[in-house]
Amino acid sequence: MALYPLKFEPIFKYRMWGGNKLKSELHKDYEEDCIGESWEISDVEHDESIVASGNLKGKSLKELISTYKDDFLGKKVYEQFGEKFPLLIKFIDAKTPLSIQVHPSNEVAKERHNSFGKNEMWYIMQADKDAEIIVGFENDTNKKDYQTHLENGKVLELMHHENVSKGDTYYIPTGRIHAIGAGVLLAEIQQTSDITYRVYDYDRVDASTGEKRELHNDLALDVIDFKRQDSYKTNYVSELNQSNQLVHSPYFKTNFLPINGEIVKDYSTLDSFVILMCVSGEASLICNNIDYKIALGETILIPATITSFKIEAKQAELLEVFM
CATH class of the missing domain: 2.60.120.10 (Jelly Rolls)
Structure with missing residues (x-):
């Protein structure tokens, strides 16, 4: 059966910080409350994407790769990744802030979790007035200062806060501490990985469990990059009808x-x-x-x-x- 351009069924994810913009702004179809993520293309175990239409409707991403191999992925990609799809594609709606978090590198993720690392990028699609993200540190810091601020509930004081608007783009390499702030709708492109080390979560209780979410400070400590960057935003030109x-x-x-x-x-x-x-x-x-x-x-x-x-x-x- 010949391959063609493929759409997949979105996989909707409850998040305690999720809102309704995936429905109101992006016209996604779901009934649940607090949907924070729409996984557009996923090969994460137990969350494999399914083709939405055409002759291949109902086939999983995994089945497509298994059947079509390098015709589907490309020869170089297939040689490197075999039958694992290398990317996870999402839209994210943050009604309230996400936790302060960091992702491990390929090497650490492989050793600890038998997973890819999680390098990712954000493209801001819509942002409420004064909406911000947290990305990296405002100044160079070190493990000791960081741990002191964390223990005193003041870790946010070390972070670089940046107001965002439509079109702003950020690359988040592994090791860079980050969080999406309240009122931000974005597209996220990342390696296929669901490994996140959560370091601060505003002492919130998740209404779905009645409990605070787990933190991973011991795991996070040796993967965080404590150096500040001069700029965190990606600059780009926007020439019409060009890539x-x-x-x-x-x-x-x-x-x-x-x-x-x-x-x-x-x-x-x-x-x-x-x-x-x-x-x-x-x-x-x-x-x-x-x-x-x-x-x-x-x-x-x-x-x-x-x-x-x-x-x-x-x-x-x-x-x-x-x-």
Whole structure:
């Protein structure tokens, strides 16, 4: 059966900090309260994505990789990752702040959890007035100062707080302490990993359990990077009808693609699947004379064997993700 551009059923995740923007802003369809995450493409165990439409409807991401191998992933990607999909793609809605947290590197995650590490990036889609994120430290610090502030409930004083607005982009390498603040809706691209070390959670009680959430301070202490950075935000240009480099890391590459009119994409030299996330407007992806629509809050995966197609839009902004 021939491969085609694929949409998957979103996997909705209850989070104590979740709101309703995934429904009100991105038009996701669910009934539950406090949905904080929509996992758009996932190969996390027990949370594998399922194809939403077309001849392959009902097939899991795992089944697709097992069947189509490098036609699906790309030769280089398949050689490196085998039948594991390397990325986890999400939309996140923070009604209240997320915990202060950090992620381990590939090496530490493999040793401790038999998992990939968790390098990730955020693209801010919408932010309420004065909404902020926490990313890194305001000044260089060290384990001793950090632990003292943590024990005294003042760890937030060490953090770098930054107001955000639509289009702001941040790369969060492993070891960088971070948190999404209240009122932020964003797209997240990350390695396939669900390993998070939570270090501070505002002493909150999770209404779903009646208990405070577990902290992982011992695990976190030796993975945190205590050095401040001069800048945490990713600067990029936004040229219309072009793929503009956003975050190019060793773990994934993301471009910003604003479209008004039509463009032809040629991936013949890429050797990777491509993921398109619609972060504004809507577009038509024309492939083999079939029109695949992608609207705000939707995600579509282009298998590696598809190397050329046309995109048409009156006004759309896409994130273009590949390996």
